[in-house]
Amino acid sequence: MVTELPWDERSGTLRRDLAAGMMNPACKHAVEAALQIKENQGASITVMTMGPPAAEEVLREALAMGADRGVLICDRKLAGADTYATSFILASAIRKKCPSFDLILCGAYTSDSETAQVGPQLAEELNLPAAAYAENIDVNSGNIRVRRLVDHFRETLEMELPALVTVSMERYQPRYASFSGLDKAFTRAGISVLNAEKLGISPADLAQQGSRTRVRMVFVRKAQKENVTITGAAARAASEFLDRYERKIGAAIGKSIEAKK
């Protein structure tokens, strides 16, 4: 499981209002898929994320749902990484902490910028067969079948393990973590924290494998509208609005809404 947390590009800090220690919903679906595989076939689940110290909460939440251990990649030197660099860093952590993995699951979307690029790039980084947008995953001995919907085509794909799959939000409704689970998850150990040095990522690696893209500027989308403002008591405002736009609304809905005289 991989989550991207919303760093602020300009200040290099986390957008805490967005992260708020909550797991990205698509990643939660990926955790649920992992738990169902574990229930059916038996498995050990490692959850991994990259972010500031507060991102540990996301891992605790996954432990409370039933994951076995967590890995937090946390280092200011790694902040502001684009998806190219992020997938390199995650791959380094996976090689280090779970070199004999069978299956990597990621959320098919992220809740910040929805780039959805890290999963596919991680597959390349680890040279794995992969499928995005999985609605259903069947694990058999040594291979998996993935059902998915892409661009109005329903596909069934099969590939050998190890493999990487990104999980859509169509199925795998995430379970709630029980209070006892939460309690245990927040008190027990089970999370290891790695920085760049522990990952064996040198400044030279970061230069070599670092971000390819640069944000030149960030701006608010401009509105080019007349922008009439209506204020006042709701009943009067509703009536005033309808009086003013009765023709426009009437034309759109094909009915007259002109006030009865």
Add this chain to the structure above:
Amino acid sequence: MVNKQKSIWVFGDYRNYYQNRVTLQLLSRAVDLSRIMKAEVCAVLFGHEIEEWIMEYTAHGADRILAIDHPSLTSYSTENYLALIEKLARERDPDILLIGATDFGREFAPRLAKRLQTGLSADCVGLDITSEGLLVQIAPSFGGNMLAEIVTEHHRPQMATVRPGTFKEIPHNNERTAIVERLPLPADLPASRVRLVEYERAAQREHRMENAAVIVCGGRGMGNKNNFKKLDELAGLLGGDVGATRPVVYAGWAGHDSLVGQAGKHIKPKILFSFGISGAIQHTAGLGETDFIVAINKNPQATMMKMSDVAIVADAGDWLHHLIRELKKRIRE
């Protein structure tokens, strides 16, 4: 040293052709950019029996077409297409490579960027060229109501996936000609590690909301599920449909199929009512060419209020109640 002919590549994504015109839209923008950069526009096309697309891309602005036509390419395959385009890109070194942000494109492009060790921005809503000749990739950014201008300074090609509907295609012109290079399937194409066991065209989802003249969208500002459900009544009165923002879908007030925005439906109604929606880019990105926006929000500073034609400063749930009551008095068939 002779200057290399600059080249802008557009990946030919032709599946669901009648709904998905993104390749033609990208060709159109590539033609604009090519004039600034003095580059050629090149469409890259893989498949079987693809003459139709060769003619189509020619008529829509391509100067050159790199086509590989082979029975083994009959159905889309991410791995096969990756191997083919990686090889071509390494041989020919394009300056820019544009891919439609379809489901396929958004899985394919990141992997290609990684293989070519270059940058990629996702789901762009604008493209431009800087005075230094760099591609400006305008993409939704960081949760808030922001767009980011992204550049790939030191690596080539400069890659972007672009949201369908961002650009307008050039009218079909049968007079145009292009250099068509019909290339053989490379003998050393590695076997795909992913087997397509079966596929079928999914039943077309209902496109009611995409085509509705009136849409009533609600956000967290509706306060609770009961208030949110009253939007159905307004939509019913107006013959429209109900859309929702992501927080509302996550809260369970509405189903995922009513999600409007970047990850959901892209709508273009004549009139949009936006109740209690702040206007995060993930939502507003789905509003496209909506004609007329009526926003209702307690906070007059909300982005949605600023991008509206009519901004009504009120509690969204309360105003909805009064609007429904007033409408019922007035509507005549």
